Amino acid sequence: MIDSHTHIFDKAFDGDREAVIQRAAAEGVERMILPAIDSTSHGALIECLDKYPSVCFGAIGLHPTSVNDNPAWEKELELVVSFLECHPGRWVAIGEVGLDLYWSKDFLKEQQHAFVKQIELALAKNLPLIIHTRDAWDEMIALTEPYIRDMRAVFHSFSGQEHHLSKILQYDNIYIGMGGVVTYNKSALPELLKDVPLERILLETDAPYLPPVPYRGKRNESSYLPLIAAKIAEIKGEDVNLIKKITVQNTVELFFS
Numbered sequence: 001m002i003d004s005h006t007h008i009f010d011k012a013f014d015g016d017r018e019a020v021i022q023r024a025a026a027e028g029v030e031r032m033i034l035p036a037i038d039s040t041s042h043g044a045l046i047e048c049l050d051k052y053p054s055v056c057f058g059a060i061g062l063h064p065t066s067v068n069d070n071p072a073w074e075k076e077l078e079l080v081v082s083f084l085e086c087h088p089g090r091w092v093a094i095g096e097v098g099l100d101l102y103w104s105k106d107f108l109k110e111q112q113h114a115f116v117k118q119i120e121l122a123l124a125k126n127l128p129l130i131i132h133t134r135d136a137w138d139e140m141i142a143l144t145e146p147y148i149r150d151m152r153a154v155f156h157s158f159s160g161q162e163h164h165l166s167k168i169l170q171y172d173n174i175y176i177g178m179g180g181v182v183t184y185n186k187s188a189l190p191e192l193l194k195d196v197p198l199e200r201i202l203l204e205t206d207a208p209y210l211p212p213v214p215y216r217g218k219r220n221e222s223s224y225l226p227l228i229a230a231k232i233a234e235i236k237g238e239d240v241n242l243i244k245k246i247t248v249q250n251t252v253e254l255f256f257s
């Protein structure tokens, strides 16, 4: 399997990163995609890429919440551009980027500006996008409308409604990231997932956040990915090995081809 979204470079893993990678491998999770947040963690991210080159693959981008209340956000964007220029082969995607109005609605204009700039960068470099959306689905659909035909992207940890889903599923190069939330009791995702073809689903943990049942409240890690695959298998009425196989194919298609 491939964990299509983990922040294993996060401080939460400083004490046992090696063991976490080994546990993941023991559960069949051989590769991980590491989306960037901002300059405070670029160093840790790159360290993981250098130390575990056959396991960890990096995305570079500016997270929408790092735009909030940050007078240096335009400098941060320039940094993303220069990382792409200096090490073009190092990055498998632009991410994570997008819109997040959960913490504050005051920086929507700045977030939109940063996101559009990074979409244009992805199109220019022919890279896929890892898109984060929280409490901003209408704004997300409106903003991506002019670009989505040409984009290759995953809407990571999907949390929109049915009409958002049907809109983005019209486009073949768009994938839906599924993580621990799908295992939660009150989640609307199992119902929505019935309309998503297997060929459009990626597995992710978003570690250290959003652990699946029965690890809620604990640190999430990539070795829990099979629990998410099992839940999707149950929802779809398919064999879990088929889910694992197809989601790997999808992830390879988006990031490695």
Ligand SMILES: [Zn+2]
Pocket: 005, 007, 035, 096, 206
């Ligand atoms: Zn993330």
